[in-house]
Each structure stands twice: as C-alpha cells, then as structure tokens.
Amino acid sequence: MYDVIVVGGGPAGITAAAIAINQRMDTLVIARKWGGQTEYTMHLENVEGREVIGGEALLDAFRRQLDYLDFVRRFASVEEITPREKHFSVRTDRGERFEGRTLIIATGASPQRLNVPGEERLSGYGLSYSATTHASLFLGKDVAVVGYGRRAQFAVADLARKAHRVYLLAPQPLLETPLVDKIRQMGNVEIFEQVTVKEIGGDRFVESISFTTAQGEEHLLPVKGVFIKLPRKPNSELVQGWVECDERGHIVVDVHCATSWPGVFAAGDVTHVSEQALVHIGEGAKAAISAYQYVLTL
Numbered sequence: 001m002y003d004v005i006v007v008g009g010g011p012a013g014i015t016a017a018a019i020a021i022n023q024r025m026d027t028l029v030i031a032r033k034w035g036g037q038t039e040y041t042m043h044l045e046n047v048e049g050r051e052v053i054g055g056e057a058l059l060d061a062f063r064r065q066l067d068y069l070d071f072v073r074r075f076a077s078v079e080e081i082t083p084r085e086k087h088f089s090v091r092t093d094r095g096e097r098f099e100g101r102t103l104i105i106a107t108g109a110s111p112q113r114l115n116v117p118g119e120e121r122l123s124g125y126g127l128s129y130s131a132t133t134h135a136s137l138f139l140g141k142d143v144a145v146v147g148y149g150r151r152a153q154f155a156v157a158d159l160a161r162k163a164h165r166v167y168l169l170a171p172q173p174l175l176e177t178p179l180v181d182k183i184r185q186m187g188n189v190e191i192f193e194q195v196t197v198k199e200i201g202g203d204r205f206v207e208s209i210s211f212t213t214a215q216g217e218e219h220l221l222p223v224k225g226v227f228i229k230l231p232r233k234p235n236s237e238l239v240q241g242w243v244e245c246d247e248r249g250h251i252v253v254d255v256h257c258a259t260s261w262p263g264v265f266a267a268g269d270v271t272h273v274s275e276q277a278l279v280h281i282g283e284g285a286k287a288a289i290s291a292y293q294y295v296l297t298l
C-alpha cells in the first residue's frame with residue numbers, strides 16, 4: 001500500500017512526487033508521458049536574450065531529483081480508480097493494480113489545435129498557446145488571438161495592454177459578457193466572428209494569418225504573433241461521478257488542493273486553477289503537502 005499515488009507526470013505531477021518523496025512518503029507516480037506538455041519555448045526575431053524560461057527548464061530541478069529515484073515511477077495509462085474504505089485502488093492499462101492511501105490527480109487537459117498549415121512549424125516562432133507567458137514579448141506589435149471563450153477573451157484583454165493591435169478571430173459567435181463588452185470598446189482591438197482560419201504564414205517566424213468569414217470574404221492580416229486560445233478538455237474522467245467537477249469537467253479543489261472526496265487531491269490543468277506551468281509547479285507542491293498532512297491523520 002503506497003502513501004500516495006500520483007497520476008500524471010507533467011509540472012503538477014512531477015513536483016507533487018518530488019515533494020512527497022522528500023517527505024519520505026511511500027510514493028508511486030503513474031504517467032503515460034514524463035514531462036507533460038512542457039515542450040514549449042519562444043524564439044522571436046530581434047529579441048534574443050529576452051526569451052521567457054521554457055517549460056522544460058522550469059521543471060528540470062524537480063525532474064532531475066526524480067530521475068535518480070527511478071523506482072517510483074510507472075509508464076502506463078491509468079484506466080480506472082476505485083474508492084475503497086480508507087484507500088483507493090488504481091488499475092492501469094497493463095492490468096496492474098496498485099493501492100494508495102491518498103491520490104493526487106494531475107492528469108492535465110487535452111489542448112485543442114487549429115490543425116491548419118503553419119501551426120506546427122511556427123509553434124514557438126511567434127505562435128503561442130499562452131498569453132500569460134508570452135504577451136510581454138509582443139510589445140508594440142500586431143497580434144491575433146484565435147478563440148471565442150473565456151481563455152481567448154482574457155488573452156485579448158491582456159494583449160491589448162501590451163501589443164499595438166489585437167485581432168480576435170472567433171470561430172464561433174462571442175457570448176455577450178461584461179468582458180466581451182469591454183473588449184469591444186478597446187480602441188486597438190478588432191473582432192471577426194464566425195471565421196475559419198486557413199493558414200498561419202511566415203518563413204522562419206509568424207508573419208501573417210489568413211481566414212475566411214461566414215460570408216466567404218478572404219482576409220490576410222500581417223501579424224508578428226498568433227495566440228491559439230481554444231477551449232481545452234480537462235482529463236478528469238477517472239474521478240468524474242464521485243469527485244466534484246465543474247460544468248466544464250475541471251476538478252474542483254480548495255486552497256489546499258483538496259477535492260470533495262477525502263484523501264483525493266488534485267493539481268494542474270485538470271483543476272479550475274489557471275493554466276500556467278509555473279503555477280502548476282506550486283499547485284503540485286501544495287497537493288503533496290496536503291496529502292502528507294492527511295496521511296499523518298490516518
């Protein structure tokens with residue numbers, strides 16, 4: 001019986017595991033992929049030396065700590081978690097079963113890509129998925145945000161304070177919310193609704209984005225940055241039905257990363273806490289400390 005089973009090997013899971021091991025908890029980490037979604041960096045023309053710290057570099061210290069304690073991890077997919085009396089049973093796709101006194105769910109969220117020409121090639125070369133991380137690299141430049149929900153709206157509001165001009169390309173009509181109302185009134189924001197993005201153009205770096213409107217008009221906008229902010233699906237299926245999730249499927253946690261089910265903690269993109277690797281490193285640490293304190297009470 002493990003003290004804690006951490007499901008997920010991204011920023012939240014790796015940090016949670018490192019902290020749990022430091023507390024001498026008997027720890028098992030199960031992840032499909034080590035490192036999670038941290039393969040992002042940003043290179044821009046003429047801004048050498050101003051790059052933000054990449055996700056992998058952020059995680060490195062915790063990851064190296066775990067690398068030499070490699071007995072604690074299993075590369076597998078968790079298929080089922082069953083709550084038992086005072087413990088949890090976890091089954092993987094390899095048919096193994098593990099028992100844990102506590103659980104930390106750090107399974108992340110599945111991103112939605114645009115799947116248009118240029119997206120993959122220019123990712124990290126002007127194309128970003130995080131305005132929080134990269135908006136400040138686009139001071140005084142023209143940029144486009146693709147999306148329609150809350151994530152896209154916040155990205156536009158943020159970029160409008162930093163960039164010269166911000167185009168919001170919304171594949172769906174925007175719901176009228178106070179934030180959308182505010183965005184509509186911003187002098188440097190232009191909104192195109194019900195568009196289909198065709199291509200992100202540029203040789204080494206992003207130089208343009210092209211799209212068609214519902215009326216069939218074709219547009220090509222010269223931009224230095226493109227931010228993809230489409231809705232993401234939290235990977236919370238393993239606990240849905242017995243742990244409280246919000247209407248979009250995020251696991252609801254309190255300030256200690258505790259969920260509605262005693263002994264189950266959650267951290268990272270699978271929760272409703274804001275999506276940023278740096279934040280999730282802290283959330284993972286918090287979840288591990290909370291799990292340790294819970295074990296002390298058993």
Ligand SMILES: Cc1cc2nc3c(=O)[nH]c(=O)nc-3n(C[C@H](O)[C@H](O)[C@H](O)COP(=O)(O)OP(=O)(O)OC[C@H]3O[C@@H](n4cnc5c(N)ncnc54)[C@H](O)[C@@H]3O)c2cc1C
Binds near residue numbers: 008036055076133
């Ligand atoms: C393309 C892209 C660019 C990004 N750019 C930035 C950026 O510039 N700045 C920034 O701060 N953030 C960025 N992010 C967001 C950042 O990567 C995430 O917020 C962060 O990785 C979330 O950490 P996490 O640990 O919650 O989940 P993830 O990193 O998603 O890791 C989830 C882990 O859970 C595992 N897993 C999932 N389900 C199971 C299962 N059933 N069984 C076993 N293992 C499972 C996965 O294998 C993985 O190890 C970006 C994300 C993407 C997709």
